[in-house]
Amino acid sequence: MKIAVIGGGSIGLLFAAYLQTRFDVLLYTRTIEQADEINKTGITVHRGVESFKVNVVAKPLMDRFPNINLAIVAVKQYQLESILSQLDGIPNVLFLQNGMGHLKLFEKLSGCNIFVGSVEHGAFREGPAIVSHNGIGATKAAVVKGDGELLNELAAISSTDFQFLIEEDYYMMLASKLSANAVINPLTAILRVPNGELITNPYFEKMLEDLFTEVVDILGFKDKARQLKYVKDICKKTAENRSSMLKDIESGRMTEVDAILGYLLEQAGDMGKGVPLITAFYHMIKGIEWGQGGNT
Amino acid sequence: MKIAVIGGGSIGLLFAAYLQTRFDVLLYTRTIEQADEINKTGITVHRGVESFKVNVVAKPLMDRFPNINLAIVAVKQYQLESILSQLDGIPNVLFLQNGMGHLKLFEKLSGCNIFVGSVEHGAFREGPAIVSHNGIGATKAAVVKGDGELLNELAAISSTDFQFLIEEDYYMMLASKLSANAVINPLTAILRVPNGELITNPYFEKMLEDLFTEVVDILGFKDKARQLKYVKDICKKTAENRSSMLKDIESGRMTEVDAILGYLLEQAGDMGKGVPLITAFYHMIKGIEWGQGGNT
DSSP states (O other): OEEEEEOOSHHHHHHHHHHHTTSEEEEEESSHHHHHHHHHHOEEEEETTEEEEEOOEEEETTSOOOSOSEEEEOSOHHHHHHHHHHHTTOSEEEEOOSSSGGGGGGGGOOSOEEEEEEEOOEEEEEETTEEEEEEOOOEEEEEEESOOHHHHHHHHTOOGGGOEEEOSOHHHHHHHHHHHHHHHHHHHHHHTOOTTHHHHSHHHHHHHHHHHHHHHHHHTOSOHHHHHHHHHHHHHHTTTOOOHHHHHHHTTOOOSHIIIIIHHHHHHHHHTOOOHHHHHHHHHHHHHHHHTTTTO | OEEEEEOOSHHHHHHHHHHHTTSEEEEEESSHHHHHHHHHHOEEEEETTEEEEEOOEEEETTSOOOSOSEEEEOSOGGGHHHHHHHHTTOSEEEEOOSSSGGGGGGGGOOSOEEEEEEEOOEEEEEETTEEEEEEOOEEEEEEEESOOHHHHHHHHTOOGGGEEEEOSOHHHHHHHHHHHHHHHHHHHHHHTOOTTHHHHSHHHHHHHHHHHHHHHHHHTOSOHHHHHHHHHHHHHHTTTOOOHHHHHHHTTOOOSHIIIIIHHHHHHHHHTOOOHHHHHHHHHHHHHHHHTTTTO
């Protein structure tokens, strides 16, 4: 199987390195410099005290894709639209974005089997060709449109350190992850606390529950109590972690707020629902980005 | 006229120093050490490049009040209840607290003429006996209960640098200040920005307007647009300032959130109104205090 991994961030590097051990991988990066570096040194993966190196062929994104069976898209959602036209015609495409805003873009892709994935690995990009695999999880994946044959193939021969698990319901898979992201990311980013404080501080926990109520009301979970437990369990399991949105804010980077809260605001608008807390956190995060010049 | 100023914070020091130049003032402080220091050195007032020193008699708060005509109460609202019983029997009492939560305590004071004031001076306590008068404003004051004769006397002989202005409607006077405090303080404290950013950042300005809408809805202003302009004008005039709540949060001190948002939450509860944003900011500020051990 010939796979193109698109995006040289932490997730792109991780996927390219692991999949290269079983498949024929091409990694597409935004800059020529990063592609050159990877072609020279390979990708180094740090995992606990061990580390290993994999030779991967990298190319800059401006190049056309050759004949490939599967494209794995690991760019941020706000970078997605600019590469969408390049994807049309590839037989199978797996999207790894957070949130659900990208779902509406899929109608522009005719003729591809479309899959979405939810990555539960911890990964941190230490350099242009170095990634730290600091949390071994799995990638959940589900079919959105077309034939899932290739996804089954991927799952069947995935390694234990880099598993693919097939999910039946893509909507609930993404909605479940979004419900956690939509609560944990904005709260930790505004309060500037690690994830665990959202459940150990009784006032923040009340805040989490109020924001969660607005979020699940839009996403339409049947068992809201179970979903709340799922979100709180993530806070517990990742208690020491600083969320990706908090890290983005602290580093003055653009956040994924549009993919996360922006999507929910749109849905709420379509449903005619007032969502004062989602609106407030959206404005606060956008305002911080604006102040940093990240979104002018 | 014999005046007792109660509280040795920035406002207490400022009032004691200015009023001593025209009246007979006793300053009551929480600690014996501060009273000793003031008795030894007097109070030094820094005002721009000048400074002056006034000899004031200071006593610790545990002492009983002698025969005085007026008590000016300049402690934080959350310290008010502990000294309330000492005030009963004083013929005139002027309260300078922020917020409106203290209004309900007045029923415990029988037989006093009760006044409330809204201090528009900028003051900063530089030491136990040193205060910087860094913004020359005025003290607005109004009668809540009883005879306002003494307040008129105070206004009549106040100096231009330390004016008293008599207001007719104590409720609107306090409500107007509270509407500004309830919006500017929590937003700047959570976003950790100076006051001006609430109107120069378009996302924060939207946030300010949404929170303002909940606040004025409780306080019952007739002309909401004019009141919003008043709040935004304060942001403009004090653009470089960090609000008192932001300074409290940054220094790990307890804030006045109960007097400000706590009061509004109570009122909203009585009126049966849902106030999601006031609730959210209340929980966030209380949670930060809790995390700092300021309110356990």
